[in-house]
Each structure stands twice: as C-alpha cells, then as structure tokens.
Amino acid sequence: MPRTGRPRSFDDDHVVNGAKDVFWRRGYAATSLRELKDELGVLPGSLYGAFGDKHALFLRALERYADDSREAASAVQSGGPVLPRLGELLGDVLAAAQATPGRGCMLGNTATELLPLDEVAGRVVGGAFGALEKAIEQALSVAQRTGEIREDLDCGAYARLLVALVQGLHVVARAESDPHRLDDVVHAALASLTYGPGSPETTT
Amino acid sequence: MPRTGRPRSFDDDHVVNGAKDVFWRRGYAATSLRELKDELGVLPGSLYGAFGDKHALFLRALERYADDSREAASAVQSGGPVLPRLGELLGDVLAAAQATPGRGCMLGNTATELLPLDEVAGRVVGGAFGALEKAIEQALSVAQRTGEIREDLDCGAYARLLVALVQGLHVVARAESDPHRLDDVVHAALASLTYGPGSPETTT
DNA sequence: ACACTTCTTGAATAAGCTGTCAAGAAGTCC
C-alpha cells in the first residue's frame, strides 16, 4: 500500500485550531462551511476529504478545546497557596468576558446547544468538566491539610460547585455590560472557603 | 377606524406560550417555522400577520419566560426561613434537569446563543437576572437580620453568586448523566451561608 | 343581504445550507 499522492496544502492542526475558534465564537449550527472557508482558507471539499463532515470537524475542535481546558485546569494544582489559584481561575473568566465578549466557554456553549442529545460531544464535555472538578477537588484537599481553607468542607461538593460557578459566570457575564460588577462574586466564593471573621475557630 | 374583520382563529397568549416551549427546548436558530407550525398548529403566514417575524415572536416568548422567572424569583422572599427557599431554588434546577433534560433555563440558553449581539434579548435576559439577584439579595438581608445566615456576608455579592450558580447548574447538569451527583452542591452552597463548621446538617 | 375588513391557506420565492463529484493540479516513487 503505497502512501504517495499530492500532499495536503494545509496543516491539519492549524485548521482544527482555527475551526475551534470559529465554533467557539459562533456555536455549532450557526457556523456554516462558507464561514469556515472564509476563516480557514480551506474549501468545503478539502474539509470533507480531511475530516469527514462538519460534525466530525466540530468534534476535533471540541476535543482540542477540551485539551486546552485540561491543561489550564492543572494550573490550580501547581503548588503553593491554592486560594490565589482559584481566584485566578474565576477571575480569568471575567477577564475573558471583558476582553473577548460573546465567546464564553466552548464546553458550556456546547452543553447548552447540543447536550444531552449529542452523546459523543457529551462525553468530551463531561470529561473536561470532570477533569476540572478533580483538579479542584485535589487542590482543595491539599489546602485543607495546610490549613488554608476550612476543614469541614466537602471538597468534592465544593469542587463541583466551583465548576458550576465557572460555567455560570460565563453565562451571566454575557448579560452584564460591565463584567466588573461580578468581581465581588469571586471574592465571595473564595471567602466561603475560609474561616470567616465571626466563625468559632479563626486562623489568620 | 372600524375595528371589524375576521377574528383570529387562535389565542395569542396560547401561541406565545407554545412558542416559549419550543424556543426553550430547541433554541432560537434551531427552531424553524415548520416546527412552530407543527407544535402550534398555526401556519407561518398567520404568525407573520400576528407577530411580525420569527425574531419578534421569539422576543414575545422570551418575555413570557422572563415574567414566569420573575414570579418564581419572588418566591424566595415569601416570608419564613430563607435557607429552605434557597434550597428549593437550587434543588428545582436539578429536579428540572432530571424531569425534562435538555431544556435548561431559557434565559441562560438565550444568553449563550444570542448575547451580547442581540441587544433587545440582552435587556430581557439582563432584567430577569437582575430581578432574581435583587430578590435573593433582599432575602439574604432579611436572613442576616434574623440570624439565619452569617452577618459578615456581602449580600449583593452572594446574590450574584447564587444567580451564576443557578445558571451554572443548568449547564453542568446537561453533561451529567445523573443529576443527583450535584445534590451536594446545593448543600454546600447553603452551608457556606451559615456559620458553623461541623457537617452541614443545619438545615431545619 | 351587503359592503367591508381581517384572517387563513398554500404556493412561490430567494437565499443559504450540507454534502458530492468530475476534472485538473501537484505531488511521490520507480
């Protein structure tokens, strides 16, 4: 089986990355092949030859996004104090909402548009959510042992809460003309992890 | 100006309500006039005569949903202990996700699909989010005065947090095969409002 | 009964969509 023939004129990875941006911004259904052609410079025929169909390309793009998300998720575990890391996680959502409005999180966008009907996309989204949840849960466990956060917290539950909060911030930020109005939400979320001023046991 | 002529064969309110259900379930773009015709029994021509165009009908449906949401929001202020009310607010999200999967919240769905580009829809969604936020904030203030929740909470920030959490739960529940896995998130959110280390068994 | 008005109906329109295909272009391998 000879492996010859005319080589691709485009780089698959580059195209998947570009498709990720378009699908991220516009969603699955609202993205037409004409739009992909204009943004990627690749004609529909070539896309079909390389990836199959629109849905398959979307899945590649979604998986790419999920990989990026997993990498970002691992940052909350990168040693040192945990609270600042979680503050960044939440703060980055608001910063992104201001810097590039109307994109949100591609995982949440996909969940809203296609789940639970699209089972394949559902597994990708669920996997990425689960990875973030796990990263947060382990970070919280560490923070508990170091006394950074309250001992009486259910780390698993709080990790799921924070994943949901991240998604929720992406949503409500779209309706908020000034994302800074949500800044104190981040503060409140972090404060709820620590022992409060009026709490029985106060450490630092 | 005589006000005669053949009367409508359908009830406007009933049609708006039906359109609300369809748009809620399928989103704006994915809902075709053929689908509306099948569900409502009203031909496109009549819809155009009565409402203008698809987008105008969508706005009517969205406003209806926002009205319903406002009414539901006022329930958190209906006297008595506040924590159980907030527990219902969050719990209802998960119950709805299980009973009717793939619908979520029409406000959040619309935010994700159309905001911030669609400014009119944006005002409707923003207004409904704001109303819920205000209702929660006032309920939290009352709960603070009665000693039901911590005194050191920023009620405004926590209200915004809870609005975001509601939206986030709608999103992540779509990716969760068993919504009950999110039950302890509700518990954790309520526990963070109260004093007390010790397991969050403080709900009466 | 009649004039008048508005609604319903079904077809038609024009645009856009995904996906396909034949023909030619551009490589690789011998």
Added chain:
DNA sequence: GGACTTCTTGACAGCTTATTCAAGAAGTGT
C-alpha cells in the same frame, strides 16, 4: 520521465430556511 495517488477546485444537487403574496374564507356592522 512516466505511472500512480491524493488533493484542490468550482460547480452542482437536494434540502431547508424565512418571508411574501394572491386568492378565498369568515367574520362584523348596518
């Protein structure tokens, strides 16, 4: 250079879409 394979290109088919419109139906007021 020639055989072979794969890619690119642009057109095209088959649908679906939102929207419009003319014709007839069904009311109201007198």
